[in-house]
Amino acid sequence: MYKIDSAQNRIAPLEAKRFGELGFSERKHLQEWLENCPQALAQTDGEELLIIQKEFDGFDDTRERLDLLAIDKDGNLVIIENKLDDSGRDVIWQALKYAGYCANLSKSQVVDIYQRYLNQKAQESGNPPAIAVDNLVEFLEVDGLEAAQINRIKTQRLILVAARYRKEVTNTVLWLSQFGIECRCFKVTPYQTGSELFLNVEQIIPTPESTEFMIGMVAKEDEEKSADTEQKHRHRLRLDFWEQALEAFNNSHCSLYNNISPMKDHWLSAGSGISGMPYQLTFGKNEIRIGLSLQNGHAEANTFVFDRLEAQKEAIEASFGEPLVWLPLPAKKACRLQYTKAVDGYDKANWPGMIEWMVRHMTRFESALRDPLKIINQQLKQASFEHSESL
Numbered sequence: 001m002y003k004i005d006s007a008q009n010r011i012a013p014l015e016a017k018r019f020g021e022l023g024f025s026e027r028k029h030l031q032e033w034l035e036n037c038p039q040a041l042a043q044t045d046g047e048e049l050l051i052i053q054k055e056f057d058g059f060d061d062t063r064e065r066l067d068l069l070a071i072d073k074d075g076n077l078v079i080i081e082n083k084l085d086d087s088g089r090d091v092i093w094q095a096l097k098y099a100g101y102c103a104n105l106s107k108s109q110v111v112d113i114y115q116r117y118l119n120q121k122a123q124e125s126g127n128p129p130a131i132a133v134d135n136l137v138e139f140l141e142v143d144g145l146e147a148a149q150i151n152r153i154k155t156q157r158l159i160l161v162a163a164r165y166r167k168e169v170t171n172t173v174l175w176l177s178q179f180g181i182e183c184r185c186f187k188v189t190p191y192q193t194g195s196e197l198f199l200n201v202e203q204i205i206p207t208p209e210s211t212e213f214m215i216g217m218v219a220k221e222d223e224e225k226s227a228d229t230e231q232k233h234r235h236r237l238r239l240d241f242w243e244q245a246l247e248a249f250n251n252s253h254c255s256l257y258n259n260i261s262p263m264k265d266h267w268l269s270a271g272s273g274i275s276g277m278p279y280q281l282t283f284g285k286n287e288i289r290i291g292l293s294l295q296n297g298h299a300e301a302n303t304f305v306f307d308r309l310e311a312q313k314e315a316i317e318a319s320f321g322e323p324l325v326w327l328p329l330p331a332k333k334a335c336r337l338q339y340t341k342a343v344d345g346y347d348k349a350n351w352p353g354m355i356e357w358m359v360r361h362m363t364r365f366e367s368a369l370r371d372p373l374k375i376i377n378q379q380l381k382q383a384s385f386e387h388s389e390s391l
Helices: 026-036 091-102 107-125 132-140 167-177 211-217 229-250 299-310 313-320 348-382
Strands: 002-005 010-013 049-056 066-072 077-082 157-162 183-193 196-205 267-270 279-283 287-294 325-327 335-342
Touching (some): 049 132, 066 107, 229 348, 299 313
Antiparallel strands (some): 183 196, 267 279, 287 335, 325 335
């Protein structure tokens, strides 16, 4: 690894170090880094991991602790074991034991484990704890916890992290892959130049290039659970609802959804005139919602627009006719403005009233935001953001 000196147009080698040399420890440092930056372990396909527990010791009749417990976007539990400078001989056995322990966790137990983690983090920071159910619903992108498929049978994954791997460990990992057990090995190497320190995190098994091929070669015993009867029912239900809703919008004074097709998702977006910040209709089992989702790839742009809208909150709500819910969602990529109604959404007898509510309130909502968004869009284009030309 080299450091680039742009001024001199030269590169200089960085010196590879051992964690021990630099005074770093497994739990105090490496584990802490990964807990707060789990995306370092999601290099292959840009997947996201959500840490739900640290030093988890909730196993009956044992005092063992797994380093980090995470969940991926498919609801699979991910066991993360860190071994610093050397993987040791027993890391595979440890990870498999923990996976076996976690395999029996129910959805409610996973939620409880995550809530305890959030409570502990809140206690350390002095802030109110976040709600585990809300975080999971948002992370998994489902319209309610009952729709989430969490910790299904034979879906547990393993991630090993170490600076050096013994051959008996890498051989066993490759052998396990033949049986559909997903285990990834990440090599972590600290570098130093002067007083500056750097960390390289590299997936070595399977290599990023071979991951897709290996998945294709592994015989799977079970089909994807997303194709089960309940999921198919939900998709069909949403398609039916959106077909009726879009027909009503096309016959209304609101033109936002004139060129939108029905989808199987629980939300439907329409452009607001600002890139990455669509108007959204949301259809859920217990709630319907209209809103504006500020989800541009640049978080600072979302905050920019949200703050300027919130500064006009009184006028916007007066035009809309009702108080809105304003969600800055600190430390997250997106912000939202929304207005909701509790419903029994899956009872088709309620759909005409729900659709009429959506049309009426989205029409008023878009009218209240139209002029403010035009002005803010011009301000946004003039603002200086990284890669602002793409906004």
